[in-house]
Amino acid sequence: MFKKLPGDETRRLVSTTPDTAVVFRPAVVHTPAIIAILIYVCRVLAGLVRLVWKHPIALAVVVTPGVIWYLYGWPWVLALVNAVVAAGSIWTLFDRASFRRVITLRLLAFWRCFWVYRRHWQPVMIVSGLGRHLHGRDYLPRLVKVTCDDWADVVTVKMLSGQAVEDWTDRTDHLAHGFGATSCRVTVAKAGRLVLTFPRNDPLAAPLPSLPVPASAEVGPVEIGRCEDGSPWRLNVHGTHVLVAGATGSGKGSVIWSTIRALLPAVRAGLVELWALDPKLMELSYGRALFGDRYAATPEKCADLLKEAVRVMQERAARFAGVRRSHTPTAEDPFILIIVDEVAFLTAYQPDRQLRQEITAALATLTTQGRAVGVGVLAALQDPRKEVMNIRNLFPDKIALRLDESEQVDMVLGEGARDRGAHADLISPCPDLGAGVGYVRLENNPDPVRVRAAYVSDADIRDMVAEYAEWGEAA
Structure with missing residues (x-):
């Protein structure tokens, strides 16, 4: 005997008779042909439109x-x-x-x-x-x-x-x-x-030569390279703090020197002061004359320079209180950019525990209170782990150059940055292909942007020193 059952009723059947045949015939709803034709015609017309x-x-x-x-x-x-x-x-x-x-x-x-x-x-x-492929669709x-x-x-x-x-x-x-x-x-x-x-192609595949020194004094976002879409990469150092992380040879010096190069006219105009901390005695010492007496290499002098920056910041804050909420660079109150080449050496690898704590406290004070009064920090490091740089979250803008591990990408740029396309761990270690290439994540934009900083050669730095050293010493 055959029994016709609609739908999925056959799944609930339990048959104990081997010769019992169950025929499943699903319910069929017949759509009039005219309706099917109208639906098809409407779809075709909508597709044409x-x-x-x-x-x-x-x-x-x-x-x-x-x-x-x-x-x-x-x-x-x-x-x-x-x-x-x-x-x-x-x-x-x-x-x-x-x-x-x-x-x-x-x-x-x-x-x-x-x-x-x-x-x-x-x-x-x-x-x-x-x-998804469900029920044949x-x-x-x-x-x-x-x-x-x-x-x-x-x-x-x-x-x-x-x-x-x-x-x-x-x-x-x-x-x-x-x-x-x-x-x-x-x-x-x-x-x-x-x-x-x-x-489809990579506009950042070839190294970028150093950019011309701006003709006018710029303190706002300064051009230091190129974005992947071909537009200029403008780094904002006034009103924020920037952390640059990258392995050895990744191009941290390109970011630092391109920023310095773009700010030189403003230094000459008295609107910017560059303070340099160079504990490695390699990168920033090549242009030491640009910084004058605002240059420190030993840990003790670095700590003293940071304390001086905190004092200037607090003095400005006392004067600005109740008068203004943001800083406009002037000759009386210039924008101060504190450049730290290898910040991890001062905050983690420094053997003197008391000195290490003083430097960390000064950096934390500057990064939490300095942006409103015109004191910014541009810090570079190789190892972005929390135990090495426990104040990295105090830097609103972050740059990840070539990194050694995929986990480090999210350490620098924030949770989920690598999933959004910031593959800083896959950047080529070849200097011609990967030096200066990185990803930027700004404070007001969670999506990383791929960029490349222009390369400032030793000859470029010598020319910068020859033309602008006197203004650095005067500052």
Whole structure:
């Protein structure tokens, strides 16, 4: 005897008779053909509207020649192509950047959207675990749009309901290799939407020569290198504190000397004072004349210089109290930048325990109270562990150059920075490829930015000393 059961009732059946056959026939709801056709037509029309809205240039390039050929014949198509090529050549000749932005990059985005991302979207999502295959149907995150700039593809994605950002940051390697990119970075656009960045090339592959000394006195964000998107890397040292961490040979000196170089006109104008602590007696001593009597090398002199900085800070705070809440550099109250080349030697490796405690206390006081009165700290170290630098969280802005271990990335840049794409442990140890390359995480932005500092050679430092030493001594 056969019994017809709907749904999943067969799972709850227990049969003790071997010859009993159970036939499962699921309930079938017949959708009228007209409704199915209407749904299909609506989807096609919606897809065409999205295509026209997102890729008007590419669609015009594909459709217009076909329409003209059909209406007027191939000679008119040939004439149109020649006219377009001529107009494009003239446009490129006079304004290459705008032609690339308006035409070239949009056509590239159209091509990569369909040939790279949509073609591989379903298998990459399923294999990486970001999509689901349930009851014979694929549930995939939606590819919203693809845009291109000079160095990367920017892919906007709508997540599946119930997914979290961590589901994507844990699979950046899967995404990068699945779409043929060297890396993938995940940032949050808004609730439910992510932006995936897939680099096509590396603008930071070649070393950067030293930047020209600014023509005007700049105290705000100063240019010291280049960001991965090709824009200038401007480091803000006034009104904040900066920690630079990196292994030996990672390029900490490039960050320090590029900052000093950019501030020299302001030093000449009397708006900035550079105070240098150089316990290794190697990096900053080469330009010692730039600092005048604000240079210290021995631990005892470093402690005295830090105490003097604390005294100046407290004196300013007493004068500013109730009068102003922020500092504007002037000749009477210049911005003071305290540069510490190897801060761990003073805070962890110093054998004199009392001296070590005094230095740590002074640095902690400066980093907690100095920014409002115009006293900033730029500190560099090799080992970012807590027991080596227990006040690293007092530095709002952090730079991670090449590091030895993946765990150190989050120690420097904060929890989750490596999952967001800050692979400082994978930077090449080759000086030409990796020196000065790093990731920056600013106080007001949790997403790391890949950068490269310009290299300031010994000859550049000698020229700086020859031209600006007298102002450093005068300060």
